[in-house]
Amino acid sequence: MDFGVDRLAAYLRKDPDNRLRLAGTVGGSFWLVAAAATITLPLLPQVDVPFWPWPVLWVIGAVLWGLSAMFVLDWPRVPRWVMPGSTLVAPAVVALLTQASGGIGSPTRLYVFLVLVFAACFLTVGQATVVVALCAIGWAVPVFAHEGAAGGLAEAAIALPIFSIIGGLLLGGRSLLGAMHDGAQRDADRHAADAATDPLTGLANHRSFQEHLRTELSRSRRHGVPVAVALVDVDHFKAVNDTCGHAVGDQVLSAVAALLRDELRVEDVLARIGGDEFAVVLPASDADAAAAALERARRAIALAPVAEGARVSISVGVCDTVHADDAEALARLADGALYWSKENGRNRVSIYDPGTVQELSAGERIDALQRAQALSGLRAMARAIDARDLSTREHSERVAELSARLAEARGWSPERVALLHDAALLHDVGKLAIPDAVLQKRTRLSTAEHEAIKPHAELGARMVEDMLGAEQVDWILSHHERPNGLGYPRGLRGEELSEGAALLAAADAFDVMVSARPYSPSRTAADALAECRALVGQQFSAAAVAALEVVLDLDAAERRAA
Known part of the structure; x- marks a missing residue:
């Protein structure tokens, strides 16, 4: 039952004109039901009038009209007055059939209730009200013929309120069902929208x-x-x-x-x-x-x-x-x-x-995800290392950003810039092994303490070698190497030092110089750049310092423009 109601509701929602088509089908079926019932009249004992000609002609007309209403007429294209007009005429047609088939005792008198039901279901309230009155009059017509005006008026006076109550109940039920349907439809629309919408952003899900x-x-x-x-x-x-x-x-x-x-x-x-x-x-x-x-x-x-x-x-x-x-x-x-x-x-x-873009298998995706998760953990550790010393808070992020900008100034591709950024973010991860007493010392380090820090570059490289590429691992390993060969851990010199490591070394040292430490105040960018220039060939490569000059010039130009 519910399935049939749902299908009917869906049919009516699909196209507003479907309501007219449904009304035509129901009205036509009522006429066919009446025609079929009329054929059985000769079998009833209370009907003793000839079946020919008027009842037969009425049956033929009812069948033709019913079939036309159901299968021939395209109700959305038919003039709008035809349906209510034919319904208004129907009580008179029923009254004539009643007279032709025996008058007040003919069962066809009941056909008027089919007209009443149709009007209450498909016509407007005003149209249905007129039809109710005509049905009451049609019901009383045989009494007028049989008992005269007084009897007919009395019958009409009784029939009118009864028909009004029946019509009112049908109209009220129709309105109630319509309101219930509209409410259910609003709820269904809301639930459908909720089912298709992400609650946080309001976007589709x-x-x-x-x-x-x-x-x-x-x-x-x-x-x-x-x-x-x-x-x-x-x-x-x-x-x-x-x-x-x-x-x-x-x-x-x-x-x-x-x-x-x-x-x-x-x-x-x-x-x-x-x-x-x-x-x-x-x-x-x-x-x-x-x-x-x-x-x-x-x-x-x-x-x-x-x-x-x-x-x-x-x-x-x-x-x-x-x-x-x-x-x-x-x-x-x-x-x-x-x-x-x-x-x-x-x-x-x-x-x-x-x-260029490869589709990855499920296994490859899992491996990549595991590497990404491991890198995420290392980045969190790098931030934790920075947090251990208030003077180096966010040092790794600043060095990563500056390293990437230096690489851009050197004309690196976006892909390689990103690789250097990720390596620079982890350049100090090996300091996890450095004791807090050394890492958080408020005065300059002694020679022994400085030697204790040196292994962090090699340790950091070993920590990331399963997650980063070989070139990135080398940048981390070599970011304390110097062009003059006095760096660590391998004592590389000149051309042995890769450009990525040289850029990372410059970014690391520059950030240290412009950041305040317990044992030394922060220096201006100009002072730090001057020291970098003075140390070209010793601590810094010429290319790295030239890139630093470009980046600082761009920053100064932006400040002036602002």
């Missing part, structure tokens, strides 16, 4: 994203237009939650969602599909157009303080229907491009290219 993607791919196949998918990750989001708390993390996600939405078109579908993961379906867009839109969003997010002054970045992978034409494959390849972005420095947009 994973289920809704998949549905939109399948719909757009179907349209793409029909019309030959491309569809692109972009997968987005918030970089280092776990660190945001761990450092600032989940409330700030939620603010970050909401802000990132808003900034993404601002750079997308109305027809693009933006969804949150995981904790810090977003996805975008871009109809009628190829990979280049999608990447351009996401690059605008990436820049906007990188520049905007998203929550309590915090800044984050995003990594993005893009793929279009040139490389895949089903939802699963398209999402998988976009995910491969996203992974490529994350493995090559993060904070970038990558387009899937089978020549």
